[in-house]
Amino acid sequence: xxxxxxxxxxxxxxxxxxxxxxxTKIFVYENHYCIWQIDAPAWGxxxxxxxxxxxxxxxxxxxxxxxxFVPISDAKISxxxxxxxxxxxxxxxVHVRDGAFFRLADHLDRFERSLRVFRLAPPYGRDEIARIAxxxxxLSGLRNAYVAMVCTRGRPRIAGSRRPADCDNTxxxxxxxxxxxxxxxxxxxxxxxxxxSTQRIPPQSIDPTAKNYxxxxxxxxxxxxxxxxxxxxxxxxxxGFVTEGPGFNVFMxxxxxxxxxxxxxxxxxxxxxxxxxxxxAGIPARVAPxxxxxxxxxxxxxxxxxxxxxxxxxxxxxxxxxxxxxxxxTMQLRELYWKLHQAERHLTPLNFDDPEQPFxxxxxxxxxEPEGYRNEQT
Numbered sequence: 001x002x003x004x005x006x007x008x009x010x011x012x013x014x015x016x017x018x019x020x021x022x023x024t025k026i027f028v029y030e031n032h033y034c035i036w037q038i039d040a041p042a043w044g045x046x047x048x049x050x051x052x053x054x055x056x057x058x059x060x061x062x063x064x065x066x067x068x069f070v071p072i073s074d075a076k077i078s079x080x081x082x083x084x085x086x087x088x089x090x091x092x093x094v095h096v097r098d099g100a101f102f103r104l105a106d107h108l109d110r111f112e113r114s115l116r117v118f119r120l121a122p123p124y125g126r127d128e129i130a131r132i133a134x135x136x137x138x139l140s141g142l143r144n145a146y147v148a149m150v151c152t153r154g155r156p157r158i159a160g161s162r163r164p165a166d167c168d169n170t171x172x173x174x175x176x177x178x179x180x181x182x183x184x185x186x187x188x189x190x191x192x193x194x195x196x197s198t199q200r201i202p203p204q205s206i207d208p209t210a211k212n213y214x215x216x217x218x219x220x221x222x223x224x225x226x227x228x229x230x231x232x233x234x235x236x237x238x239x240g241f242v243t244e245g246p247g248f249n250v251f252m253x254x255x256x257x258x259x260x261x262x263x264x265x266x267x268x269x270x271x272x273x274x275x276x277x278x279x280x281a282g283i284p285a286r287v288a289p290x291x292x293x294x295x296x297x298x299x300x301x302x303x304x305x306x307x308x309x310x311x312x313x314x315x316x317x318x319x320x321x322x323x324x325x326x327x328x329x330t331m332q333l334r335e336l337y338w339k340l341h342q343a344e345r346h347l348t349p350l351n352f353d354d355p356e357q358p359f360x361x362x363x364x365x366x367x368x369e370p371e372g373y374r375n376e377q378t
Contacts, residue, residue: 061176062139064132069139072176082167083152087213090114094269095178095306096137096145097341101348104130106269107306110211111149117210119164122151122171129171134358136175137350144178146307180308181247186231190314190326191303193245194230195292196221200243200264208243209267218246230315232303234295237264242290248305252298253329258285259294270304270337277336283329300327302334310334 061072083089092111094104108126115121122129133147154167161167182191198220206214221233234245243264244250249271251260258278260271278285295301300322301313310333312326321327326334340346349360 058139059141061142061174062136063172063174064136065170065172065174069135072140072174075172075174077152077170077172078155080155081152081170082154082156082164083150083170083213086153088118088153088164089150089213090118090120091148091150091211091213093146093148093211093306094133096142096147096175096350099143099350099352100341101134101147101350102341103269103273103346104348106272107149110267110269114210114212115151117207118212120151120153120169122169124171129173131358132171133173133175134348134350135355136173138352138355138358140175141352142175142177143352145175146177146179147173147175149173180311181305182232182303182308182311187308187311187326190312190322190324191232192230192315193250193295193301193303193313193317194221194225194228194233195242195295195317196224196233196235198224198235200235200237202238203264208264211266215246222246230317235264236292240291242292242295245303247307248303248311250295251302251304252290252295253300253302253327254294254298256284256329258283258329258333259288259290260285261290262287263289268304268306270306270309273337273340274304274310274333277333277340281332281336283333300330302326302330310337 056069056071056074058069058071063070063072063075065075065077077084079085090111092107092114094101094107096102108130111129112126124132129149133149137145137147150172152170152172153164154170156163156166157168158166180187198217200208201214201217206212217235218233221235225231225233232245232248234250235243237243241263242250242261244261244266249260249265249268251258251271251274253259258274260274265271275285275287277283295316296319298316298321301316303311303313305311310330312330312334314321314324314326322330351357351360
């Protein structure tokens with residue numbers, strides 16, 4: 001069949017194989033032809049029907065925005081999108097390790113909760129969002145990746161409107177090479193943490209359990225930390241209790257017990273993984289109210305996030321922990337955390353041979369879409 005004969009398929013709303021030219025596959029997603037090149041030159045049509053003479057380079061990352069896949073360098077949103085002008089957006093990040101998503105279902109569950117908190121409704125359902133994220137990874141070819149799913153308020157259909165209901169919510173996703181929010185060389189010696197004087201935004205204003213880009217307080221905390229010669233920061237709430245850091249949960253260890261703050265923080269997937277491995281290994285662990293003084297008296301401390309895993313600390317406000325190096329329990333938990341990535345129940349393997357079928361298995365049986373999820377605003 002001629003390529004032009006497939007134009008009638010442009011209204012399809014899911015990936016569909018169009019043609020194979022040598023070892024190049026062409027498929028359509030959201031009215032857009034995408035090209036998957038294995039080892040041969042490729043060509044195709046963009047949304048307007050113009051001929052594309054070169055295959056897009058996804059090697060540095062792939063994104064899905066405005067209904068089609070593009071190299072990460074070409075991803076963009078409108079400057080009028082409230083996600084940009086008002087930080088009216090939510091997101092989630094899941095990582096891919098050795099070619100498989102880790103705890104994908106948990107990340108999708110949290111993304112759904114964040115959507116409900118901010119009253120956002122992406123134009124895609126749970127299965128479609130998972131598939132798009134997977135296709136971004138497969139197109140990029142990245143076996144270790146940082147993968148984001150983002151929903152913005154969008155731009156108002158009526159210029160100047162201040163009514164959120166006048167906006168069409170948007171969805172985008174992207175996969176880029178693996179990120180360690182604390183560099184590996186810093187982790188090797190243990191991060192130096194600074195307890196900032198900047199207070200965390202109160203949960204009465206912005207729910208910290210719903211992922212958001214309200215980072216003004218966290219950024220000010222980072223300035224404080226860097227001015228003091230530290231690597232990163234953690235913030236306190238108005239009552240002096242420890243909350244979290246910029247993009248990570250924080251833990252302390254005292255007398256063999258692992259503790260993490262009970263307020264003002266994201267309910268991190270990595271945080272839960274740490275609590276899981278503690279339970280499995282018989283290491284006492286709990287979520288508790290913790291003040292700055294508790295951390296200053298800790299034996300060990302570490303940070304935990306999807307973008308880096310368990311990341312050791314060795315100093316807090318200049319106070320040396322664990323002989324100025326990562327502590328033994330921290331390193332045990334770090335090893336156990338990465339071993340957890342071998343547990344099949346947490347893995348969603350990807351098929352890098354074909355972006356039309358990005359999953360190796362039918363993962364949906366384990367993660368059904370909640371009733372009424374798609375396009376639901378509450």
